[in-house]
Amino acid sequence: MPSSPRERGKVNKMKLSRKWLNEFVDLPLDEVDDRAFDEAMTVSGSKVEVTEDLSREMQGVKVCRITALKKHPDSDHMWIAQADAGDKTVQIVTGAWNVHVGDLVPAALDGAVLPGGKTIAAGKLRGETSEGMFCSLKELELTTHDFPYAEITAAAILGDYKPLDPLKPSISPAIAPGDRIFGKVIAARVTGVANAGVNRWRVALEPEAVCETACQNLHEGDLVAYDTAKGSICTLADLHAEQKEFPHCIPDGIFILHEDCRPGDDMAVLLGRDDHVVEFEITPNRPDCLCVIGLAREAAATFGRELKLHEPVVKAAAGGNVNDLAKIVIEEPELCPRYTARMVKNVKIAPSPAWMCERLRNAGMRPINNLVDITNYVMLEYGQPMHAFDFSCVGEGEIHVRLAREGESIRTLDGTERKLTPSMLCICDKEKPVAVAGVMGGENSEIVGDTAMVLFESANFNGPSVRRTATALGMRTDASSRFEKGLDVAGTMKAVDRACELVELLGAGEVMDGVIDMLPKPIEPKTVKLEPEKINALLGTDIDEPTMRSILLKLGFTLDGDVIGVPSWRGDVEHYSDIAEEVARFYGYNEIPVRFTGALSTAGGFSPLQQFERELGQTCRSLGLDEIITYSFISPSYYDKIGWAKDDPRRDSLRILNPLGEDTSIMRTTVLPSMLEILTRNYNVRNREAWLYEIGKIYLKKPDGTAEEPKVLSLGAFGPKLDFFRLKGWVEEIFAAMALGRPEFEAESGNPSYHPGRCARVYVGKQLVGVLGQIHPQVAKNYGVDTELYCAELSFEALWALKGGTPVFRPLPRFPAVTRDIAVVCDLRTPVGELARCIRESGGKYLEELALFDVYAGERVAAGKKSVAFSLTMRAEDQTLTDEHAEETLSAILAALAERFGAVIR
């Protein structure tokens, strides 16, 4: 249930400009500051991640008019400018060559802060005072997308020429005006530069000529290359020159302003950065909040203010009707519930006005041109993604909304060729796809400079279909991330009208009459019954009905008696509990009382099995073992690593069909590789020792495709002071501490993961509990470990099954015990455990305790024999044990040992 970091990635972000918001709800910053706004919006359900005060990132940058410009006496490329900063004149040294007297430029004056946190201070540059810095687009974190007119063209200025080979200059240093450079290109001196409009200069030359140029780096006195045939001043490209030959003639420089501004104006305000941008995290059930109007509605309800919505008005004075020109066919009504379109003719592609650029920029989008910007603007405002097609590129004027055909592909607007599959919905003309529905348009119908007719698409697409297509193509766009949540089918019309209204407002074209609106299935209004008692019962509140009604009305719900009409954009509301959430959000989650309403009706507690597991862990820790947690999935190759035969049935594992990688592709049927991996890691980081345990699950395939998930107690260790018997001791201690009965150990030489001579199966009676031993040196080697590894695997279920009842008190002995030691000689291969079991079985009622104290094989016994010595404690419950009884017990034991093993007393 909790949102994991990854799940949060699926949550959409929405950047909201407070200035834009104010158009719909009156919430001025000086009345509702960031903190108050963010907190109130967050607790009403629109979570604010962060608010950015854009002006803080640009301070002290002022519009200046350059009043005088002279060359720096001590530099070959710098200029000293005098500039009118409104309330004073400043001197600024600049290295840029594209400035002229009369230019309006942004200047970061002493103390200014630029985007990115850079601060500017007055100082001296080569001995000349500079009271600030003229700024380029980049320094203001802008691009030519924001201000297309700020593109800079540079002429090749011959004074800047640095030959690639100093010995063989292509242009002589002594070249003079009138000298030929090549062909019809001659050297000429600039005798005058006059501005002739945005990025146009009229240049007077010697030998006498006058030409117009877009090159901005020209000043009186400069020597340039003049193409007498074309009548133009040469750029580097015209001279086929490399940049390093003209190091200062670069297509970069100061941002020359052609805005409605005056010296002294604050650039932050001019650029619309006097704004605060709130970044929201919008949950996937609320795609209606991924736009300014949606959030405005929430804000209006949150702050109890009026929501001022605007009804788009389209004049459509162009004449002609879209229905006469275009035809739209929805071939997949399930995937495209609605397709609405309008037509614009006599389109005039141009940059958008500053106010629109500002809003787009502040919302995190780049301005492109008026038509494209309008579609983005409408998407941000209404939440409805739109697309603009160059209608001349829509073959035969037909739009078919259909699935892609096998083998079809499209080059999308980002310039990438995309292979389409038949599950992808596309917008096509008569023949070919012209857009991937809801994801991205195609280059073949892109709006370009000479586009004359534009078809605006405002459609509704199936969410999962768009999401899958976008994922498959690896391009999640602003449009697709909105569509994938499921948008309001009723919202297409208003959006397309708003786009057309903006076209008329910007003078970007002439809107034609009529709308094509394909709606295969009518929209059915949803209703929910208002049940105040049920809502209060769910919330634990006593909110009165008028309060509930007023909250719902503010959010756009309608009320007809106790029937609530759900607004079309609220696809998430369908039940009284949804209504309860709406009421609770605006009543205030934090106003809901904190009260235990239910009686404590359950006892709670650990189950005996859980208690057992806890104690088992405690026991392992008391033995010195540290707890580990390992992944449940492993690689199939790990079975090879632990030495399992290729046909070992235990290899039959549940296989993940879409794993992250081979290493995590199957569910483990054994905990051994997990433990060995951790031991290896500890060994590799040169830990001196590691004593570890885990109570973890293994996953055994069931016929129905699911798993049996038994737990296994896994022990693992390496380090000094370790041998088989330490490991065995741990197992014995666990059995003793958990009261599981007496474990029996049987040599196991056939387990491929373990040392054939140092491995045992553990039984209690006939019940196999598990295995323990030294890991086979070959297996250790497979893990790159060059030391002895010890592991045990014990079935948790088997251990639990052995758990005895509550211990019953035995009276303390009242009579003394008799101790006797015996030593017997037997065959070398006879397991001591067998002897001990035989002694216990034959010891009768008096044998109380048995302890091994010596095993000897060597010179003093016959070859192939060994001597085994036990200390026996005998006691009678009801009397002091007599010698006779002790002797009887001993002889019974010796007789049994002799009979079973041929063991004789030594």
Place this chain on the structure above:
Amino acid sequence: MKELMQRLRDASIQAVLAANDVEDLEQLRVRYLGKKGELTGILRQMGKLSAEERPAMGQLANQLRGDIETAIEARRKELTAAMLEKKLELETVDVTLPGETGRLGHKHPMYNVLDQIKDIFIGMGFEIVDGPEVELADYNFTKLNIDEGHPSREWTDTFYFNQDSSVLLRTQTSPMQIHAMETRPLPIRIIAPGRVYRKDEVDATHSPMFHQIEGMVIDKGVTMADLKATLNLVVEKIYGKGTVTRFRPHHFPFTEPSCELDIQCHKCGGKGCPTCKGEGWIEVLGAGMVHPKVLAGCGIDPEVYSGWAFGMGLERLAMGEYKITDLRLIFENDERFLRQF
């Protein structure tokens, strides 16, 4: 005779005071007070005295015996004390030498935190349930009101075992809500901690396997007020008394209304700092009222019963508790890491 006794007194007391060990003292006792001792020798001469003198002399002799005994005893105490002192001095150890310890194992830090949480809930009448990790899509999604088109069901997000996407590794502990509702008698108060799996590459904050703790209460008359009261109490137990909480609307398909619980940042007190990413609040868990559709789907009448549920991530909690900076450490199980907790 009186003189003799006086001389004996002087000599014996001097000798006793001069004695250097307990054995010397014993010899002196024998010499002066023994059956053949000097005092006995003097007393033997009592016969020579007159009947009048005898009682007085006897009294004197007894007094002398007493005095010598007292002197010996006093000296013995002195000597014993001195001897003990000497012995203790010899036995003095360097207490700064390291102690001799056995090795005690350490619980995994994450399970330290889990056990703490289990104890908190058990104290409030909850039981702990465990369930399958290899789960049916029905339980992981469908019965939790997560329909077919939901992005979390995609193969890019969830591990599947079969082509028809019906068996998977559970992506959340929430299917335990369904198991509990289907199998347990009402009322229900459970928590269900366990492993969950999502298709996330391993990095400092992601792991394809991690742990969640699910909790659920189903009873008559359970309200959101009850949810708030219980979770506030839990948060206080985890983060300390006086922890400020905030409930914020959120969205989960299987609860309605849904919320997230934030605690005020303990580092900055809500002003905003790097710990809370400037928000002043730290998200702790998600919760909500069990969706009536989910209840009905499990055969529980939502008109009679209601319930609430919550879920929280264990890794994040443990990392916060111990200031662990990298999730990978949790599953690497390096001894040098494990033995810090």
